Amino acid sequence: MKCDICGGTNTYIKNYKHEYTIKGRNIEFESERCFCIECNSIVYDQILDNIASEKAIDTYNKKYGICKEKIIELRNKYNLSLELFAKIIGCAKKTLISYEKGTSIPNDNYIIILNSLLSNPLLIIDLIESNKGQFTQKEYSKLQDKLIQNNNINQLFFDTDFEPTVYNGYTRLNKNKVLNMILFLADTTILKTKLLKEMFYSDFLYYKNTGASITGLEYAKITHGPVPDNFDEIISAYVEQGLIDYKIEYENDYENHKISSIDKFNKNIFLSDELKILEQVKKYFESFTSKQIAEFSHMEKAFTETEFSKKIEYDYAFYLSL
Ligand SMILES: [Zn+2]
Structure with missing residues (x-):
């Protein structure tokens, strides 16, 4: 290779620190380039220059984009x-x-x-x-x-070891359905206690009709009634992803835990029978306060027959009062 600056033909290779601005952002990286022995300018070398430009792209993608x-x-x-x-x-x-x-x-x-x-x-x-x-x-x-x-x-992405049981309604957990069930029932804001119970009724009612749950969620008995097991993790995961909002408001010594939808409800992921159940449950409890729906759920066999903090068998769905 010939040097463009002085015409010299003797070259050597050394590590060179590159500083570039790409799309207005600075990147730095090192890679080998070819230099003129006489004047120390960079001499064109197809292979080394290609490596350097790929390294520039890779550095940018790792830092600002996606690799x-x-x-x-x-x-x-x-x-x-x-x-x-x-x-x-x-x-x-x-x-x-x-x-x-x-x-x-x-x-x-x-x-x-x-x-x-x-x-x-x-x-x-x-x-x-x-x-x-x-x-x-x-x-x-x-x-x-x-x-x-x-x-x-x-x-493809999540649970590889799904096992159909009476606790998940013989249904694989579908996180997209969990999220969209929340978005549908929240419409646009709902108290957490009410939401969790409406989720229970949706999944269990669907199981009563079809022998499968909608979301594949497992439910457990806590003091306030039947609720999705690990509901705190579920909710905080969607809050972190910016799909729902969770706020605690204080009103005359009461804490109101409010869930609001941010993401848009996508009805296309549900079967039409599943949508019917969601609409039925939402309509049925429309005028219920949190306290009323909690008391209502305490009458269910799914609640009375299950020990505290234990998972609820979906087969109690056959005794549901709606
Ligand atoms: Zn030169």
């Missing part, structure tokens, strides 16, 4: 082809290839979409629904089979 390994891992977890995954996130196939190869920096929109999918894989269902027009009939039914129906995303 290629995560994109590949995400697509593999969904078990989707490049073509289908590109359509879902709304970019061209060759763009996605360049992201996965690390030869370009995803634009900010895609960084947001990809990071959202990483933190909440179930969001892909909304993306599929809102880009529905992009897919052929064949592609769309493929996506239905792979991701939308039968809780498949949960199988």
Whole structure:
């Protein structure tokens, strides 16, 4: 290689500290470059220059965007082809290839979409629904089979060791349904005690009709009635993700625990019979105060026959008073 500055032909290689500004953000990294022995300027070297530019992209993506390994891992977890995954996130196939190869920096929109999918894989269902027009009939039914129906995303991402029992209503936990059940019942704000009991009635009533629960949640008996087991974890997880809001307000020595919806309710993930149950439960308890619904639930066999802090068997659903 010849030096552009002095014309010298003797070169050496050394580690060089690069400082670049990409999209207005500073990045620093080290990689080997070729130098002129005479004047010490950088001399063009295809291989080393390519390595440096890939390193620049990689450094930026790790610091400000999303790194290629995560994109590949995400697509593999969904078990989707490049073509289908590109359509879902709304970019061209060759763009996605360049992201996965690390030869370009995803634009900010895609960084947001990809990071959202990483933190909440179930969001892909909304993306599929809102880009529905992009897919052929064949592609769309493929996506239905792979991701939308039968809780498949949960199988791909979350619990690998599901066991159908009388405590989960022989149903795999579906976090997307849990969230949307909360959003539907909260509409737009509800007291926590009332919400937890309406969730119990929804799942148990559906079980009474079909032998399966809606969400796959397990319920337990506490002083205030039947509630989803680990409800605090469930609620704080959705609060952390910014999908619901949880506030405690004080009113004449009383604490009001209020749950409000932030995310939009998505009815498409429910079967029509499940929606009917949700509507029925919400309507039935519409005028009930928290105290009234707690007292009402204390009459249920599911409550009276279960020991405190123990899980409730779904089979008590057959004795429900609604
Ligand atoms: Zn030179």
